[in-house]
Amino acid sequence: MGRKVLVTGGTGYIGSHTVVELQSVGFEVVIIDDLSNSSADVVDHIEKISGIRPAFEAFNLLDTDRLDAFFEQYAGIEAIIHFAAFKAVGESVEQPLAYYRNNLVSLMNILDCMSKYKVPNLVFSSSCTVYGQPDQLPVTENTPKKEAESPYGNTKAISEEVLRDVVKVNPDFKVIALRYFNPIGAHPSSLIGELPRGVPNNLVPFITQTAAGIRQQLSVFGDDYDTPDGSCIRDYINVVDLAKAHVVAINRLINNANSERYEFFNVGTGNGASVLEVVNTFEKATGVKLNYKIVARRPGDIEKIYADTTIANTVLGWKAETSLSDTLLSAWNWEKRIRNIN
Ligand code: UD1
Secondary structure, rough: OOOOEEEEOOOOHHHHHHHHHHHHHOEEEEEEEEOOOOOOOHHHHHHHHHHHOOEEEOOOOOOOOHHHHHHHHHOEEEEEEEOOOOHHHHHHOOOOOHHHHHHHHHHHHHHHHHOOOOOOOOEEEEEEHHHHHOOOEEOOOOOOOOOOOHHHHHHHHHHHHHHHHHHHHHHOOOEEEEEEEEEEOOOOOOOOOOOOOOOOOOHHHHHHHOOOOOOOEEEEOOOOOOOOOOOOOOOOHHHHHHHHHHHHHHHHHHHHOOOOOOEEEEEEOOOOEEEEHHHHHHHHHHHHHHHHHOOOOOOOOOOOOOOOOHHHHHOOOOOOOOHHHHHHHHHHHHHHHHHHOO
16 A cells, blocks of 8 residues: 545546546545535546546535544545635635635644644645736746735635644644646546536636537637737646646655755746637647637736746756647547547
8 A cells, every 4th residue: 555645625627637646656545525616426537547446535624523534534644635625716706705714714624633633744735826916927936925816816825824834833744835827738538627617717628618619709808918919928737747746745745854844836837828829729739710709808817927937846856748739639638528529
């Protein structure tokens, strides 16, 4: 048996890809997910890819009785990767309390369990949203944080502060927060990928659903930004590359006795791509023409952001490898599989 890792949110988009990567290097994975934004079939698909069925418990992390029962049952967990959280920016504006409760209290419950059940290591899903619209690009880990644009973004900013303070007074704890840029794409097997409920908010699922004929037209939100083609710029990171960053982080926590006990890293490619570049690259990679039109800016959007990945590259020894073109093709292959398109 490999070393045991708990992955909360392990049937979700980034979580499921991370479970597969952990299994591929010998970790024994246990998943907790309340299935609020994913389906139990994902466990079958993970098993199809890796040949190993992860243990899976379906409950919400606010349920402390279930959490206690869980840690009694699964003794010997060495590390936790905590993905489980709500992540829809617009919804968080409508329902701030639900977001603060779910995202913050579940983290606190996990931290309580780390003390109680002697689990020293945690990897936390943070976001480049903590930088807001940075004054200088690319953003390094030391770029000043800005006030969050949404309750969702604020839960990530507050979580990082909670972790920093809790680590200070718990000499046994080690934590790595990974600040994701924009994760896109799907596993090369097309067995797992991003499955938004309802109308997608994010660019790439909207693109693949438009290509599949589920959406009539993609709206490009604004072409009058201060960027070369006028559309917003982001750092789109392949989800499998991102998943691998978690494996590297877990290994660092377990094996590197000298690392700082609280660390945070940018996880991006280091390259910015505009919305129109993503559209063009998708068309070239897949041969599918996209019906799109330029519309007004989307309120709350950041003009441009991309990562300086020097610290992740040198300290973690991790680097994004997959091209934007291959990543967009993987997103399309996944959409085709789930829609039965040839
Ligand atoms: C958003 C959140 C971020 C969150 C991430 C994942 C904000 C400011 N940021 O990132 O905190 O972690 O989602 O859920 O809300 N676009 C279009 N047409 C579309 C959809 C998007 O043109 O139909 C454009 C957007 O204007 C943006 C880019 O595509 O320029 C990427 O948008 P999206 O995928 O929603 O991600 P972010 O807004 O960067």
